[in-house]
Amino acid sequence: MASSPDPQADPRVNTRTPQSPGRLTREPNLAFRQLRGARSPGEFAAAVRRAAREIGEQVACDARYIGRVENGEIRCPNYAYERVFRYMFPGLTLADLGFSARETVRGRGARPASGTASLLHLTPRPTEPPPHDSSHQHHQNHEESDVLRRAFMTGSTATVAAVSLGLGPATAHATQSVGEAEVSAVEDAVRRIRLLDDRHGADGLYQRAAQPLRTAYALLDASASRPSTQERLHTGAGELAISVGWLAHDSGRFGEAQSHYAEALATSRLAGDPGLEAHAFCNMSFLARDMGRPREAMRAAQAGERAALALGSPRLLSLLALREAGGWAGLGDRSACEESLTRAHAHFARGAADADPEWMSFFVEAELEMLQAQCWSALGDWSRAARHAHRAAALQDPHFARNLALYRAELADDLARAGAPAESAAAGQAVLDLLSQVQSTRIQAMLADTSRILAPHRASPEVAAFLERRSAVAV
Helix, strand or coil, rough: CCCCCCCCCCCCCCCCCCCCCCCCCHHHHHHHHHHCCCHHHHHHHHHHHHHHCCCCCCCCCCCHHHHHHHHHCCCCCHHHHHHHHHCCCCCCCHHHCCCHHHHCCCCCCCCCHHHHHHHHCCCCCCCCCCCCCCHHHHCCCCCCCHHHHHHHHHCCCHHHHHHHHCCCCCHHHHHEEEEEHHHHHHHHHHHHHHHHHHHHHHCCCCCHHHHHHHHHHHHHHECCCCCHHHHHHHHHHHHHHHHHHHHHHHHHHHHHHHHHHHHHHHHHHHHHHHHHHHHHHHHHHHHHHHHHCCCHHHHHCCCCCCCCHHHHHHHHHHHHHHHHHHHHHCCCCCCHHHHHHHHHHHHHCCCCCCCHHHHHHHCCHHHHHHHHHHHHHHCCCHHHHHHHHHHHHHCCCCCCHHHHHHHHHHHHHHHCCCCCCCHHHHHHHHHHHCCCCCHHHHHHHHHHHHHHHHHHHCCCCCHHHHHHHHHHHHH
16 A cells, blocks of 8 residues: 555545644544454454564554554554554555654654653663664654664673663652653553563663662652553553563562562552452462472462453463463472363463453463473473473574573473483574573573583583583673
C-alpha cells in the first residue's frame, strides 16, 4: 500500500497538529484501527509479535498496547515497534499509520515533561560519542535505537548501556501530581530493562536500574490525578520491582532479589492486582529453586497458579506449572514433576490468548524446552535433560544472545554430566562465542561447574581447548 501524495485526501493519514505545550489532547488513531481490520486486539498483537520475530526484533506487544495506540495514548512508537510496523505495512509512513512525527513527541517540539518525568529520563553518556549520520545532527531523539544500544554495549561497558533505561533519580517531593507522563515513563522503563536483559544479560544493569525503582515508589507517595492512573502506577511499580529483582537474581544477588520480589508481591496485594501477584509468585518460585529451597519453589508456584486462574491466560498457567515442576524435581519427586509437566504442556498447547501478560513474551517453545531440561537435570536424568536443552538452543532466535547462551550453557553442563565430554566442550565453546555480547553471572557460574566436571577429561583435545579458552575469559 503506497501512501497518498495528498495527506488531506488520504483517510489513512493522521492529520493531527501538535498541541500547545500547555494542553495536550488525545485523539483516537483511526488509521491504525483501520489497519487492524476484523482482527481482535489480541489477534493483531500476536501478528505484531510474529512479524517482530521474522525481522529479528522483540516487542512485548499485547492487546493493551494495541488499545493504547488506537485510543491515541501512544502518539509515536519506539524504534523497535516502528521497524515492525513498517515491515507489516510496507510503503506506509508513520503518518500513514496514524502516528505523530517523532520530533513533535520526543524532540524539541514535544510537550515539556513534569519534574519527575524528566528525572525519569536520561540520555546515553558513552565514553566516546557513538557514530551517527551527520544528516541527523540537527535533532536529538531521546529514545536511542537498538543499534545505538548495541554500539554502547560493545564500545564501552554494560553500565553505559544501562543509561538507555531512561530513568534517573527522583525524590518523593519531586512532583505534586502524578499523571500520564510519569506512569508511561515507569512502564517504558520496565520494557527497556527487559529488552536490555534479553540481549546482554543482567550484569552491569542492576545497579543502574535500582534508582528508577526508588523513583517509581516515590511516585506512589504522590497523588495521582485519576484512580485509573493510580492503578497503572501500582502495576508499573510492581512490574519494575520484579524486573529489578530479576537483574539481582540473575547476577547472583539472591538476598536483594528476594527483597524486590517481596516488594512487588506486597504492591500487588495493596492494588488488588492478581496478574502482578501471579508474576511475583512466579519469580519467587524461580528464585527459591535457585536458592536450593525446592519446597518453597513448589508452594510459591502453586500460589501463583491460584492467583492466575481467573486471568484467562493458558500460557501463564503453563509457566507456573513448569515452576511447580521445578520444585518437585528439586524434591526428587519424579511422579509429581511429570504430572506438573503434563499440565504445563496441556496449557501451552492451548496457544496464545488476549489475556497473556506483556512480560511473558520470552515464554516461547524454546523456553518450554529449557525449563524441562532443568527439571530432568535436577532429577539426575542427564541424557534426557541434554535432549531438551539441545532443542531449546535449536529453537531459540539467535538475535537474543542472552537466552541462547543460557540454553547452550545448560546443554554443555548436561552433556558433561551425561558422560559426553567432547560434545559438552563443543557446546561450551558456543557459549564462549557469545560472551562478548552477554554479561551474566548465572552463565559464568554454569560454565564454571561444567569446567570442573570436564577437568578429569583434559586429555581430550576438545576438552583441553575449551578449558584453556574458558580460563582466559573467566571473571
